[in-house]
Amino acid sequence: MNxxxxxxxxxxxxxIAKLLHHSGxxxxxxxxxxxxxxxxxSVSVPVNTFVIF
Known part of the structure; x- marks a missing residue:
């Protein structure tokens, strides 16, 4: 997995996040x-998120 x-x-x-996640x-x-x-x-797609300062 990449x-x-x-x-x-x-x-x-x-x-882009949704497309990449759903590709598996x-x-x-x-x-x-x-x-x-x-x-x-994060509610719609189970991805890791982080805040940029």
């Missing part, structure tokens, strides 16, 4: 400065 880190959980980053070939990690955006993403 590991991928996406910086930015906006519209494009979220779509990637362990996805997403970082963003907005905790609320990360919370919304």
């Amino acid at each position: 590991q991928v880190t996406i910086l930015g959980a906006g519209q494009i980053g979220s779509v 070939d990637y362990a996805v990690q997403v970082g963003d400065m907005d905790v609320q955006v990360l919370d919304r993403l």
